[in-house]
Amino acid sequence: MKVWVLGSGSSGNAILLESGNSRVLIDAGFPHTVLASRLATIGVAVQSIDAVILTHEHLDHARGACTSAKKWGWSLLATRGTVRECAELSAIPVHTFDSNSSFAVGDFSIEAVHISHDAADPVAIVATASGSGVRSAIAYDVGCVTHALRRALARVDILVLEANHDEEMLQYGPYPPSVRQRISGSRGHLSNREAGELARDCAHRGLSHLALAHISKECNLPGVALATVRDHLAGSRVSGSKVRVCAQDAVTGPFQASGKTASEQLLLGV
Numbered sequence: 001m002k003v004w005v006l007g008s009g010s011s012g013n014a015i016l017l018e019s020g021n022s023r024v025l026i027d028a029g030f031p032h033t034v035l036a037s038r039l040a041t042i043g044v045a046v047q048s049i050d051a052v053i054l055t056h057e058h059l060d061h062a063r064g065a066c067t068s069a070k071k072w073g074w075s076l077l078a079t080r081g082t083v084r085e086c087a088e089l090s091a092i093p094v095h096t097f098d099s100n101s102s103f104a105v106g107d108f109s110i111e112a113v114h115i116s117h118d119a120a121d122p123v124a125i126v127a128t129a130s131g132s133g134v135r136s137a138i139a140y141d142v143g144c145v146t147h148a149l150r151r152a153l154a155r156v157d158i159l160v161l162e163a164n165h166d167e168e169m170l171q172y173g174p175y176p177p178s179v180r181q182r183i184s185g186s187r188g189h190l191s192n193r194e195a196g197e198l199a200r201d202c203a204h205r206g207l208s209h210l211a212l213a214h215i216s217k218e219c220n221l222p223g224v225a226l227a228t229v230r231d232h233l234a235g236s237r238v239s240g241s242k243v244r245v246c247a248q249d250a251v252t253g254p255f256q257a258s259g260k261t262a263s264e265q266l267l268l269g270v
């Protein structure tokens with residue numbers, strides 16, 4: 001499986017998963033023209049995308065979904081709550097799914113895990129490639145880490161994880177108190193420290209890539225996010241060299257993992 005982060009942050013989020021003949025986007029939070037140009041930089045034709053799975057209705061995740069789906073024939077999938085909150089989505093065909101459910105899309109088996117965020121019914125996504133068994137997870141816009149989320153993210157091969165803000169930079173940054181509270185609250189976003197703790201909890205030798213996403217431009221720096229998460233991983237089964245920061249305005253990746261044989265899994269302790 002290959003994973004490209006086409007861009008991640010408050011200006012837009014879109015992640016491409018590829019396995020076999022299937023190409024699925026998680027979120028389409030950029031205008032369709034930007035999505036097309038980012039896909040073009042990695043040689044992917046827009047018409048080759050099978051489907052978009054939306055994690056929630058916020059514009060930085062859903063902005064380009066309807067136009068792209070209509071223009072290029074992409075299937076759209078979202079929870080009922082997401083469809084209800086997004087006027088554009090109610091006007092076109094959308095395959096709805098329940099949070100905390102599993103379903104198939106092309107070559108992928110998808111697990112949608114309900115997360116805590118100030119949206120109608122937001123989810124994290126775990127995608128398993130049917131051929132190789134490789135698992136990738138995308139967890140951003142996460143206000144607090146639940147037992148269900150921690151369990152879902154364990155044993156994945158590629159993890160795209162939010163490291164939104166540095167707690168001190170948020171406290172002394174430009175936002176008014178109400179916005180600071182929203183971001184740091186239980187329905188807001190994960191800080192670097194929280195991302196580090198979660199990464200440490202999920203660390204196992206089979207984790208090939210940890211991609212830090214949704215980095216705040218106002219209250220974080222790529223180097224700070226990277227250092228904080230690497231500090232938390234010190235002494236764990238995951239080397240800090242496996243951690244990378246995703247860009248907002250450019251493609252990061254591909255992150256790639258291939259299936260492991262049973263004996264390799266035994267050796268890795270996965």
Ligand SMILES: [Zn+2]
Binds near residue numbers: 056119
């Ligand atoms: Zn959001």
Ligand SMILES: [Zn+2]
Binds near residue numbers: 009013060
């Ligand atoms: Zn977001």
